[in-house]
Amino acid sequence: MEWVKGGKVCVTGAAGFLASWLVKRLLLSGYHVIGTVRDPANEKKLAHLWRLDGAKERLKLVRADLLEEGSFDDAIMGCQGVFHTASPTEILGPAVKGTLNVLGSCKKNPSLRRVVLTSSSSTVRARDDFDYKIPLDESSWSSLELCETLRVWYALAKTQAEKAAWEFCNENKIDLVTVLPAFVIGPSLPPDLCSTASDVLALLKGETEQFQWHGRMGYVHIDDVALCHILVYEHEGASGRYLCSSTVIDNDELVSILSARYPSLPVPKGFAKLDRPYYEFNTSKITSLGFKFRPIEEMKVEMEGVKGKVCVTGASGFLASWLVKRLLLCGYHVIGTVRDPANEKKVAHLWRLEGANERLKLVRADLLEEGSFDDAIMGCQGVFHTASPVMKSSFHPKACSSV
Ligand SMILES: NC(=O)c1ccc[n+]([C@@H]2O[C@H](COP(=O)([O-])OP(=O)(O)OC[C@H]3O[C@@H](n4cnc5c(N)ncnc54)[C@H](OP(=O)(O)O)[C@@H]3O)[C@@H](O)[C@H]2O)c1
DSSP states (O other): OOOOSOSEEEEETTTSHHHHHHHHHHHHTTOEEEEEESOTTOHHHHHHHHTSTTHHHHEEEEEOOTTSTTTTHHHHTTOSEEEEOOOOSSOTTHHHHHHHHHHHHHHTOTTOOEEEEEOOTHHHHOOSOSOTTSOBOTTOOOOHHHHHHHTOHHHHHHHHHHHHHHHHHHHHTOOEEEEEEOEEESOOOSSSOOHHHHHHHHHHTTOOHHHHHHOSEEEEEHHHHHHHHHHHHHOTTOOEEEEEOSEEEOHHHHHHHHHHHOTTSOOOSOOOOOOOOOOOBOOHHHHTTTOOOOOHHHHHHHGGGGGOEEEEETTTSHHHHHHHHHHHHTTOEEEEEESOTTOHHHHHHHHTSTTHHHHEEEEEOOTTSTTTTHHHHTTOSEEEEOOOOOOSOTTSHHHHHTO
């Protein structure tokens, strides 16, 4: 079969943090995307996907569950590529079962060219028997025994799932490539923060618990992760595993970068030392395909999204629209109130603003309905009240004085 870019691809768990960026990038590259989600009727959870450029024309969302056998058959049939990113919440056992379920559907599809599986750098680094002077590369596998002893269930499940995927694909002659992202940071498209984004937010609020445990880690920007997935899918010569990490740093280095950047935030000063081996990652396999990772200094600019959440009333108005534009550019999350969020013509200019897809939410509220603003304002640190009831007649004397 001829190797061509474009065509129809399936993304499992399409509404997740990582998958949403992948869907965004695939649509921008002209692909037709079949995204699987557990509940296609959940408008709130999926609205960010429908706002992506090209979504109305080339995105289809279908129901599939990792734990239901054959559930992915319809979504995958006829696709040339499958990006399997979905990962169950109850991770041990279901991670392997879910991966084999998706690969079982891939096996039935005669159009399939390649499967790209989202694994994790934790499948490489959870071991204590290596020479720390030699950076770890894709030939390294985490030790299942060590993962069990240290009770690092995520690394254990991801390692088991990736190993099971290789075994299945080798036996069934499926072209598999795996991407092994480090800790992913950057703007979240879905309305709810995934666990890694919540960890970063907690750190900026001064909480150390999650990062104390993470210790030394690789970091990578979410957009780079999406682009890596597409590169290894499109590059005919790509094969095997690909580490996807920009920089490996200790959590002490991370907080010193963060506190220099955000002096007003209560970022922790340091962490207790962990008895863990030092390591670096060798990412020359992906960079030799022409990929260049964003440096960590650029990633922190994206973190400005954590500047806070504010509400702008009457967000689609003349003055408010500029305010929303500026707030988004400054990195705020903006809840804009409008009387009719479904009026596409009236709110389209807001959705075109830079940062809107990632950090703007429009909700319904009416000045004349008591309590109508409660939901929009709850949880916001700031409120910009610009909305003003429309005058019935421009000849009313107060109309002039209100300008
Ligand atoms: N974030 C990171 O730093 C990072 C780093 C390395 C690797 N990874 C890997 O990247 C992938 C995506 O992670 P993420 O951070 O984007 O997490 P996420 O936002 O929580 O996304 C996980 C997705 O999995 C789906 N899912 C969960 N249980 C499912 C089930 N039973 N059936 C079908 N779908 C199910 C969820 O779908 P619903 O929308 O239906 O709930 C959700 O969309 C995972 O494989 C993860 O291990 C992430």
